[in-house]
Structures are given as structure tokens and as C-alpha cells.
Amino acid sequence: MRKRSLSAQIFSYFLIVIVLSVASLGVVSYLQSSRALDGQVEQYMEQMIEGAAYQTDIYLQTYELLSNAFSSNSDVRAFFEIGAEDSYEYYYYSDQIRRFALSSVQSIVTLYKQLNAIYVVGQQGRAFIYDNQNFLIQDTNMVSEKYNQLMSLIPSNGKIVLLDMSLRPEDQGTVVTMARKVRGAAYDEFKGIVAIEFKLQELAKIWDRVNIGKEGYFFILDESGNAIYLPPNVNPGKDALKELSNHLSTSENKVFTSKFNGENRMFVARKSDYSKWQLVVSMPVEELRKPISTIRTTTIAVGLATLILALYLAYRFGRSILAPIRELKDSMRETEKGNWQHIEEIGRTDEIGGLIHSYNLMVTRLSQMIDKVYAAELQQQKDALQIQEAELERHRAEFQTLQMQINPHFLYNTLETINCYAIVQDSHEITEMVEAMAFMLRYSIQTNLEEITVANELNHVRNYMIILQHRIDREFEIDVIIPPNLLLEKMVRLTLQPVVENIFQHAFPNGIEPHHVIRIDAVKKNGLFQVIVEDNGAGISLERLQALQERLKLNRLSEEEFANGNRRRGGIGLMNVHRRIQMVFGEQYGLQVESVWGQGSRIILNMPEQSNHIKL
Template sequence: MEKRTLSAQIYRYFMIVIVLSLSTVGVFTYFQSSKALDQQVEQYMQQMIDSATYQTDIYLQSYELFSNTFSSNSDVRAFLEIQPDSAYEHYYYSEVIKKFAQDSITSIPSIYKQLNMVYVVGQHGRSVVYNNQNLLFLDPVLVTDQYETLMKSTPDDGRIVLLDLSIRPEDHGTVATMARKVRGSKYGENNRGVVAIEFKLAELAKIWERVNLGKNGYFFIVDKDGNYIYNPNAETGESKLDPTFSKQIMNSGNKSVIETLHGERRMFVSRKSDYSNWNLVASMPVEELRRPISTIRTTTLTVGLFTLVAALWMAYRFGRSIVAPIRELKDSMRETEKGNWQHIDEVGRTDEIGGLMHSYNLMVTRLSEMIEKVYEAELQQQKNAIELGKSELERERAEFQSLQLQINPHFLYNTLETINCYAIVQDSNEITEMVEAMAFMLRYSIQTNLEEITVANELNHVRNYMIILQHRTGKEFEIDVAIPPGLLLEKMVRLTLQPLIENIFQHAFPDGVEPHHYIRIDARKEGGIFQVMVEDNGAGIKPERLVELRQRLQLNRLADQQESGGQQRGGIGLMNVHRRIQMVFGEQYGLTIESEWGRGSQIVMNMPETTRPALRKKNDSQTDHGRNSQ
């Protein structure tokens, strides 16, 4: 399993929180700002196009006023009644109409520069064409063609229409024509001709130039069929919009349209003039419209990046401030594991970690004092044994007691490390429970009498061991105790049941404890022998390893110190339990092992139903002597 340090986890969680917060705020701000800017730009363009449409209608209405004056003139209407071959009448009315046109234009100064020409064409083929300066004499065929086009395009009721045409081919595309049918001077006559006014679109476009559409924005005008009335990009040669695009523009109403035109995505806002029936369209590139949004995005990313770097640096420093003392505490525990009872400097620490260091120093002090007392008691006991000149049994008893007093440094270190973790993340209840369990185990292990304990005492010792083990591993595991109540007060050797349980956890479940695993403790009397059975369904023992263990049990000796390497440790625990049972009850007792590889194992402790009176009396006298000496 990959090793994950506390500092890396703190840093990773801080990074997740910071990145998530910055991303959420940045994305939300960007999209909200973009949406607001899009709406603002669209409203701005709609206001501009509404203003331009209003100004254009006013501009056209001035020509309508001029057209009304011109069409209702009696000389104009009389001109439509002259004879086709009367040169005099044609000359006379031409001069009269010219003078009237000059006077009318003078009375409406706003149309003087924009007027291209005004003309009257009758059905008799005669025409008067005035170009704002002089009378023009055009090709009769050209006039006749123009007359037929105008007659078809204008309504019979005399209403004005706006047309995209000109009487001279060279003016096409640069002027628009306002035309209407006119009756003759005689009452009841049918429509006799057409009065038309051509005005320059370039002058009309100056109205729109006052509206700011950016560097690459522009206006254009199309009629209801999509034909260009005014196209600022006339060099493209287009005279009509794409039918699909034109339909989309016509049906857009007050909404904007975004389409690709000439390879560039642009926004189009259209308004239809109720007066002219034209569609005035404003267009701006989407890229130019959203340039402020790009600035917001760049600013958001830049500020967010700098904020992220600063926040991660602060998270790194904060993680180090927490992890550094914990690492110091861990290193001190490793030294304690080696037998060096090392204290930690608590100066300047008044927080929870400082309290943890204080508790650790206090625990190390008490444990060192406890072990020192144990060693002193062991030395005193050995001295008493030498002075009393005890037999070989006493020497074996001293060896047994020495084994009892050995503390597993690795187990102690793991327990202390577990206590450390609980001190960081939990309340002190678990620490109290583990320390009490450990104190009971130590107190139980340093008592000197050998067999004056019961099965219930050993089970209680196993219970304290399981409390510590469950806190270390973080996993709940229950041992099935099937011992009949009547056997709980049977005598047995101290510190023999717990090592067997520990051996099972270390070797029977190499891949960890699974829900289907179990450990069962049972007892029975059979043929004068009291048996305690410990059974599991773990990995079992390989056949060659089982043969080796049975051979070593038959040697009736303790394990050698040289065999304390990793793979043999389980054998040492079993051998010591086996030999201590023999030292108390005799060579005919001890352990027997049954196992099947992959199916589990059963270890049986064989002891007499009752302890031997002589040995008990001897132990009692030694206990009383020890009490009196104290």
C-alpha cells in the first residue's frame, strides 16, 4: 500500500477546497458578467438602431412633404395633359416645373444636398427631369422603360412607395427613389403619369455615422425581399441577402441574431420602418462585442492563479506547523522503541499538540520508572534466589520470571503511536481506555507467582490485549469463548493464553482479518487432564513448518535468542508457552498443535486437573517470604 503522509493529506485537502472555491467563484462571476455584458451590448445596439430608424423616417418624411407639394402642383398636373407632339407646351411646362422645383427645394433646405433629381413622366412619353441644377434631356427609350417600371411598382391610389432604382444606370445602387402616381388636371381622369424623387443614400448614411458601432460595425438597409437598399460593403458585389439569412433577419423582431457573414461571426439587430417598410440592420463582430468579456476572463484567471499560489503556499506553511511537532513526537517514539526513553521539548507549545507532548513525556517518565522498578525487583529476586541457594527448579523459575518481565518494544511502540493518533483526532476516552488496559497487562505480567491464577484471569488478560489491538487496527473483532462456566476457576499458568492469541493474529491472518474469520477458545477435562483449546480458521501451517514445530516442542527447551528473526518469532512464542507449562506442571504436559494448510489450526494447552500440592506449597512459602522481606 502506498504510504500517505499527514502533511500530504492536509495539503491535498486544502488544495481541493481552495481550487473548488476559486473555480466556483471565478466561473460564476465570469458567466454572470458575460451574460450582463451581452444583455447590455444588445440593449445598446437596439437603442442605436431605434434612434437611427427614427431619424431615417424623419429624413424620408421631408421628401414626402416635397413630393406632396410637387405632385399637387397644377402645372405638373397640366403637363401630364399636353399633346405628345407639342414642343412648345413641353418647353413651357418644363421651365415652369423647373422654377417650381427650385423654389420648393429652397423652401426645404434639409433636402438640398441629398436630392439627386426629381422628374415627371407622363403616359404620353414626355418627361421633365431636373437634377437639382438643370433640366436633363435623357434618351426617350430610357424614360419609357423607367415609366413602365414605375407604373407597375406604384399603387393606383396615389400612395408613395420607396424603390431601389434610378433613371440613370450609373446612379443605380447609390440612390433611392420615392415615387407616386399622379392624375391629370381634369377631374375624373385616370392616372396620367408618375412623379419621382431620387435622393442620395450616401447623404442618408451620414445620419447613421453619428451612431458608434465600433471599429468594424456598420449599418445596411434591405427591403422586404432582402434586396440591398444601402450596402456600405458594395465592393463585395452583393445585391441581395442570402434568402435564409434574410428570412431570419425579417422574423427576428426585437431580438438579436448571431450569424457568420463573410467568414466572421457577427451580431445583427434589425428594425423595420413603419414608414418605408425597409429593414434597417446594425451589425457588429461578436469578437469585438465580447472583448470586455475576454478582459474579464483574463483578469479572473490571472487573479485566481496568483490567489491559488498564495493560498497553497499558506496551506503548505500551515500543514508544516501542524505536522512538524507530530513528526518530532513520532521520532521520539522510535527512539523509545529502541530503548532510549527520549523526552520532547515542550517550550512554546500551549495548544493541543503541546498537551499531547506533555502527556507523552509524562507517559515515558512513568513507563521508564515502572521498567526500572521491574528490573530492580528482578535483581532483588535473583539476589534472594542466590542467597537461599534454591534448586534447579528455582533457577528455572527465575528464567520463567525473566521471560515474564520482557516487554515487547514493538508492541509498546505501536500502542504509543495509536495513542498519539487518538490524541490528535479524538477525545481522551480512547486514550484512557488503552492506558488502563495496558496498565492491567503490565501489572498482570510482572506478578511473580506462577500458577495461582485461573482461566478467568487469563481471559481478562486477553480482553485487555484485544482492547489495545482493536484501537491499534481500528477494526472490531470478537473472540468466541465457549468455555463452560464450571471451568473458569480452573488453575493454569500465567501469560500462556494471550501469546497464543497474538500468534494467531500475526500468522493466521497474513492478509488481514476478514468478516468470515474467527478465533474460538474452549476447555474440557478428559482423563485427568485439563485442556484449553485455541482454534482459528486462518491460513494454517505448511506441512514442513508443522513438522519442524513439533520436533522443537519435543526438545523441551526454550527458544534460542538467535532465533528471534522475523520468520521464527511465532515459533518462539509457542516454545516459551510450551516450556513454561512444563516448568510448572512437568515434562508430560505442554502444547500440542494440529493444523491443515489453508484450513486453520488448533493449539491445545495440556495441564493437570489440579496443581501439584508440593509445588503450590513451595510457591506459597516463597510468596510469603517475599511479602515479609518487603
Template sequence: MRRKTLSGQIYSYFLIVIILSLLSVGAFSYIQSSKALDGQVKQYMEQMIDSASYQTDSYLQAYELLSNTVSSNSDVRSFMEMKPDDSYEYYVYSDKIKKFAEASVQSVVTLYKQLNMIYVVGQHGRSVIYENQNLLNFDPVLVQEQYDNLMKIAGDGKIALLNMSIRPVDQGSVVTMARKVRGPSYGDENRGVAAIEIKLAELAKTWDRVSLGKEGFFFIVDDTGNYIYPPTMGQRKPKDELSSLILASGNQTFIHKYNGEERMFVSRKSAYSDWNLVASMPVKELRRPADTIRTTTLIVGLVTLVVALWLAYRFGRSIIAPIRELKESMRETEKGNWQYIDEIGRTDEMGGLIHSYNLMVTRLSDMIERVYEAELEQQKNALELGETKLERQRAEFQSLQLQINPHFLYNTLETINCYAIVQDSSEITEMVEAMAFMLRYSVQTNLEEITVANELNHVRNYMIVLQHRTGKEFEIDVAIPPSLLLEKMVRLTLQPLIENIFQHAFPDGVESYHYIRIDASKEGGLFQVFIEDNGIGMKPEQLAELRRKLEENRLAEPEEVEGKGSLERGGIGLMNVHRRIQMVFGEAYGLSVDSGWGQGTRLTMTMPETARPRIRG
């Protein structure tokens, strides 16, 4: 199985983080920008169509006023009642209608350019056709054919917009606005049709303002599915698939494949003319800005990825290189070659680690030299002092070795235990086992988190040794709920407090009414352990002095007490426990003391309920 390297793991993690970041940012940006652009284009097309529809309706309403004027003219209505064979009467009405048409058109100059012709046709077959100040004559059969069509399509008294012309040559280039006309009496039935033909070329100037890019286009479909504009669309069959979709969509936007290309169609139906004004643009053109954003994002992302991976590679090398150098130096040190590492130019944490390594190597080298010198000196003295002193010096040297190497003491205690078992001494066995467990637990000097159960077990071993030393039995009341036995706390904090109680709370010895109680609780994000006794307690000035020392947040040092030959250690254990809790969990936690003279003492260790250890260098 291939071993994973630290540099490979750092590089892999950097790669995953960078790729995930780029993918998430790129995808989110592309999706959001695409939606925003689609919405803006759709809104732009809708505004263009709404504007074109409004202007078209305005033009057509102006023509409707002209149509109303023509259809309500008394001469036009009388013309519908004339005798078809009376040439004189026809001449009179034709001249009157021509003069009326000229006056009407000249009064509305803005309509002049768009106007193709004005004509009235009666059911008697006679017609008056006016074009640009002239009266035209048409084939009566053709006129009758158009009249029949107009009478079928035109509404009763309402305006009808028709894609037709009375003149074949104008078919497809004009749109006809027609209205049925009654006789002189308003109660009469419809006697004919008055129609106005409007040039699409002039009206199209309004529609040509709809800017839809190179591949976009604008067209109009009437309510029967016929294509009104542009003329090229008139070649399509009425009510084909496209016009059917437009009629069915109403004012909705839809996407349809037109001439092998997907296009977006935005339709608006005019409330006045019942025309459907439609704008169309290719989907690929709509998505072109989004595609540009996507391409740019990919290019920038790839460049960023390459640069980030290069930086990650350099960063990994800057971390791994000194670690590898430190690893090789430690291998040489294991072989007995005291190898030092150059510290020049290294001021970061790695430099501090290398400095500590060099300092350790220096001290180990000095200690080895001292041991060798002591051993040589002992050998010299052994030769001079004789066999007895030599044996004594060997014992002292072995004692020194036991202090340097705790494993020697472990083996010695195991040997004593074996002898106790052979001699059937359960007291010695129990005491040695407890002492060995305490020693193994105590020599681990790192401030790591352990469980409450571990600390209670250490206290139990301490009580075993203490009871064998004093010959008195004493039980500690443990009231900690089972659910809190696996909570985390700092190593070697509970036993020193118990030892402090035995040393100072019961100065006259432990009596049967004395007690020590250990309890714990969790509340408000805090985990607290309480150690309470009913000893002599503390005087107010002693309690104030102890609290002042706890507030200084410093590890205590033993001090010489005047008039005594030994070191006074009262309070050292408490302050060290307090400071070590703060070194692991932070300044907000630690040990607090409540006591009264003759009323006992209550010690409280406060730690976070759930926290990671914070070891400060």
C-alpha cells in the first residue's frame, strides 16, 4: 500500500478547495447572469413590441376617424340609393364624393402619404374609387367580387381590417379598413361598403424601428392567421404551425424551431386591430452574452487554478522541506549522531520548532556527557574506595538512572509486585500496583484532555497508597452522575486537590465525621467539577491571599518560609491546577475557592462543556 505524504495531502486539499470554489462561483455566476440577461432581452423585446403596437393603433385610429367621416357622409349614403342606370346622378354623386374625399384627406395631412385609395361600393354595383385626386374606373366584375368579400367580412357598423385590395397589383402591399354603410335613413339596412386602403410601406416605417439585431425580425399576423407584414411572410400559408402557435399563445413568450433554428417569439395582440405583433430572435443570439461570460469564467478559472496550484505547491514545499530536514536530523540523533539544523532566517513557528529541537539535542548531549563523566568518576572512586563503596556508588547511579528513565522504575515496581505475589502479600501487591498506575499516569506531562473517569481512577490509586501509608481507611463520596463520567477535563487536576485537602483541611487527623465529596454538573455551556470538605476551612485573610494568587494566572513556585526548615507548599497545587486549566481551555476558565473558617472549603473547577484543547506555546 502506497504511503500518503504530507505534501501530497496538502496539495490534494488545496486542489479540492480551489476546484470546488471555482466551480460553485462559476456555475452560480453563469446561471444568474444567464437568467438576468434572458430577462433583460425579453423585457427589451416586450417594450419594443408594446411601443410598435401603441404607434400602430394610433395610426389606425386616425384612419378610423377618416372612415367614419366617409361612411357617415350624406352624399355617400345617398349614392347607395341611386339608380344604377342613371349616369347623370352617378356623375353628380361621384364629383361630390371626390370633392369630399379631397377635403377630408387634405384636412389630415399626416395621413396623406400612407393613403392608397378611398372607395365606396353600393349593392347596386356602382362604385366611386378615389386615388390621389383622381377617380378610377375598374372592371365591374372585379368590383362586384371585392364587394361581395367585403360584405361577408366587414362587421355590422364596425371597422374591419382586411389583408386585401380592390386592385390586384396592390395585393399584399396594402391593408383595407372597411365599414358597411346604410341608406339615407338610419333604419335602413346596409346598402354598401366604404373602404380605405392604407399603404403598408409607409406604415412599416413605424415597425422598422423595432431593432432586433442582425438575425431578429418583426412580423404581424391577423386574427385569422394571415400574415400582414412583412411582404415576405405573406408567402407563408395562412394558419400554418407558426401562426397557430401565435394565435394560441396570446401575449405569452414561447420558443419555437423556425427554419431549423430555435428562436424566441414575443407576441402582443392589439386590442384595437386584433393584430398579433410578433418579435423573434434566435436563442443562440440571446445566449451569446451568457456564453461569453461562461467562456471568460472558464478561462479566468483555469488561469486562477494554475496559479493557485503553483502557490499551493510552493506553500507545501515551504512547510514540508523543514519537516523533512527535521525528520532526517532526528534519525541521525537516534543513531547517536548529534545533528543540528541551521536556524538562520527562520522566524516562524517552524523556526521555533527547529530551535527547540536544537536546544533538546544540546541538552541531551550535555546530559550524556555528564553521565559519562559521572560514570568514569564513579569507576575511579570505586577503585579507590573498595568494594563496599563501589556497591554503594552503583546503587546511587542506578537511582539516578531510575530518575532519568521512568521505564526502569516501572520494571522495578513490577518485580516487587512479583515478589509480593510469591510471598502472598496482597497489601504490597495492591500498593505497588496503585503506585505503578499513578506513576504511569503522572509521567505523561502533556496537557491533554482526559475523561473524568480517568481522573477518578487516579484518585482511587492515590487513596490506596495513602491508606496503606497511614493505616487509616477513608472513603471519598463521589456523586458525579454516570452521564458525566466521559466528559473531558485536564490531566492531573483532581488528585492534587484531594491531596491538598488531606494536607490542610484536617490538621489534627482524619476523623469519622470528616468527609470529602466530589460532584459535577453541566449548565449554560459550562462543565464544573466540585470538591467539598468539612475541614477547618480558611481564615478571611488566607482566602483573600489565595484568590489574589489565583488571579495572577501564574504557575506557583515553592518559597522558603521563615522559621521552617522545609518548603511551605500550601496553595501551590491549587494555583498550578488553576493555571493548567487556563492553558488548555483559556483565561475564562480555571479554579475558584469558597471557604469559611471552621466551615469547610469548596473548590470548583470550571471548564467548557464542549471544547477543543487550546495549548499555547
């Protein structure tokens, strides 16, 4: 597997983190901005068309007031009742209408600069016309076909209707006509029409106040889907208008996007409650998306610039870290070869500078230490061998010396007793003592490290007691209460008999009495195997007990004390046992002496639990 350098790893990690961060931020920002802008655009266009539609309705309702003023005038109603050939009444009522307009309507009419014409037309073919400049009191000779056409388009309930037509051919397509049927003076039936024409271009100025973009426009469709108003230079064709009208009539969504004249555009429509017209605003999707495209382009540009700058900084950062590390690596390789190469400290105070300083200090100290080690290595090896040999010999000699420190007086007295028996009488006691003595000597002089059990030590004590009973000429039994399962536990050779002998020498200074008892027990507890020897003799004084415990603690075995030129033997046998247990099992084991003056003593041999082998 190919190993990647640390610089490549750092650069890769920086690249991944930066790309993920920039990409995530850019995508999230773009999507959120797009949604927000789309919502704002739709909301803006809906508010815009609501406002414009409201203004348009107010605009149309104002013309309705003007139409109501003419429709309810009594002279206008009387005008519809005159005969077709009655010129006098025609001129009379025309003059009355003119006076009405001049006196009470002129102040309103002057407010409507976009007014194209006002018509008062009777079914008899007589008409009164105001063309926003003059009152024309003349017979227009309107044909019955034109009048009948208007009457068929206007509802019979007297309501106003908006028509995409003009009574004059030259104004056709540029005006909208607001017309209504009017009853005659007798109010019996409809006798005429009052119509007001206003210019579509002037109506479109309402929308000029609304910002619908450079390529945006609005148009008006009637209930049948016919175009009432189209902006200049826009000719979508009947099929496009029909498709748009069908969508508006079948879909509840009045904000939608569709192809229109080969261009993808957004439409927002609203139906006027007053005129029932469909007021539609249209803007190119591309123009609406232009801020989003700008955000996308800006995000990509800023992201790329940020990425390039971040990668450059990552490269510089990685190089500033890795250059001294590579130098340190090369120097350590030379150090492995034995070339103590120092690195020039370049005045860095950061962690890498501290690492270089520590490396130089290490190289200096190692070079000094290696010189000393090479010079002393051979001598140290020789000294180590000599020390090992001397230590082994010391332990061996010490062990043998300790093992041989058995009371010689006991052997001398035993031989003397045997000699006396041999002279006085010829009995089996001599044989018994000789056999016991032989076993003891054979057991005592062995120096090999064969396994010694509690049973072996008890047998050695038994031989000792056989000889002792013949010496003191009285029987004395030792109570052994060791559980049978502990008889095969391991012990050190010649440790139990010296303890028993020490009791006979010191615990019964006035001789053995019938009440005297020596008891041997063994237990396991707290990871220790303990052999306990206790008596009910004289005990040890507090001063001697403390001195003995101190010597056991300090392991003062080789020190010999002399008084008046004679060797003092107090406690030497116990120290012998204590040291041999420690030499076999370790310094944490050995003897433990407890005593109460006048009540007896208790000596505990502490050894490890479940020891399988005795080791020197």
C-alpha cells in the first residue's frame, strides 16, 4: 500500500474541509436566497397587481358616476322620447343637456383628460355627442344596425357594461365603451343608450406607476378571453391568448410560469370584481431570475476565490510545519547511523522550535554518554560476571554456614550419654538413641535443595525428642495439632527442630514440670503458610523480646557478641532459622516472636502459601 506523505494528508484534509464548507455554504445560501427571492417576487407582483387592479376599479367606478349623472337626468330621458323628425324638441333638449353638462358636469369632466366621448343615443336615431372638446348638437344619422348591436350587448336590467368597441370607426381598438340602457321619461321601457368612451392608453398610465421591469408588461382580457388592451409592440396571436385564457379559467393558481410568444414568462392574474376583466402582469423568468443568477455567479466566484486563497494558505501552513519536521526526520536518520547531527535553530519559539531544541540537547547528551558507555562497557561486563560469581558464592557459603550452626553441645552430651549407657547396661535404649542420632546427623548434614515437607521436619523433631527423653530421663510429649492436609506443605530444612530446642533451653529454666506444654500447629491465612510453636514456659522479658524483634527486623545474623571472652548464644538459633527462611522464600518472610513474661511464648514461622519449590 502506497504511503501518503504528511503534507499530502494535510493538504487533502484542508481541501476536503474547505470544499465542503464553501460548497455547503454556497448551495444552502443559493437555495435559500432563490426561495426567498421567488417568494418576494411573487408577493411583489401580487401586491402590484392588487394595487393596480384596485386603482383600475376606482378609475372605472368614477366613470360610472359620470354615466349615472347623465342617465338620471330628466332632459336626457325626455330626449329619448322626441320624434325622429321633431327638430324643435331635438334642439331644445340638446340645449338643456348642454346646459346640464356645462353647469353641473363640466367640473367633473375636466378631471378626465382621458375621456374620448360621451354619447346620448335614442332609439329614434337621434344622438347627442361630447368629444372631450366640444358639444356636438347634431344628428349623427346612426343606422339602426349599430343601435341594435349595442342594445343586444347591453343587459336589460339597466347595469353598465364595458365593451371593446367604439361608435366611431376611427376610434375602434383604442377606446373602451361604458354603456347602459336608459328608460324614457315615462319609465316604461328602454328608449336609449348612454355611453362613455375613454382611451385605453390613458388607462394604461395607471400601470406606468408600477415597476414591472424592463421587459414586463400587462394586458387586459375580457370574460371571453379577448384582449381588451395589449401593450404596444406586443402581438401574441389568438392562439397564445386563447391558451392563456384557458389556463386562467381552469386553474386556481393565478401565479404560474408558461411559454408565451416563444419566451418563458411568469404570469400573475387577478379578476376584477367590478369589470370582470382579467388583469394580467407578465415578466420574463430570465429577468426575474437575474438577481438569483447574480447571487449564483457571485457565490461561485467568491467560493473559488476563497478556495484558492485557502489552499494557498494551507500550502504555506503545511510547509511551515513540515519543513522543520522533515529536517528533524533526516537528522534522526543520521543519528541512527551514529552521525550526531545537530539542527540549526532558526529562532522559532513555538512547539516545533522547542522540539528542535530538545533534539539538539538530546544529541549532545547522547554523544557524551555514548563515549562513556563505550569506555566502560567491557569493564562493566567483567565486573558483572565477577559480582555474579561472588554473590553466588556468598549465598552458598552463607547458607551452608547457617545450616552448620547447630548446637554442638547437644551432640557432645548425646555422645556422652550413649557412652554411659554402653558402660552401665546393655539395653535397647542405646540402639534407639543411636538410630535417632544417626537420622538427625544424616538429616542435618544434607545441603542439597531437595523438597522438605512439614512431615519431614516433624520426623526430625521426633528423633530429637527420642534422644532428649533419654537425656532427661523422663517422658515429654509435644502436642502436634497440624491438620493432615498441611503435612505436605513445603518448609526449609532444619527450621522446626531449632525452635523446639530453643524452648527447652530457655522456656523451662528450672526443669520440665508436669504442667509444661509445647504445641505445634499450622494454618493458612492472608496468603501465608504459618507453622506455630507455642509453650507455657517462663516467657521472655519485655526488654529481651524487643531486642530480639529488632534483630529479626534488621537480619543481624553475622554479628557475634562476646562477653568476658565467651560467646553469648542467646537468640542465635532463632536468627539462624529466620535468615534461612528469608534466603529461601524472600525477605518478607521469616520468624515472628510473641511472648508474655511468666506466661509463655509463641514463635510463628511465616512462609508463602502454596509454595511448590524451594529456591535459594
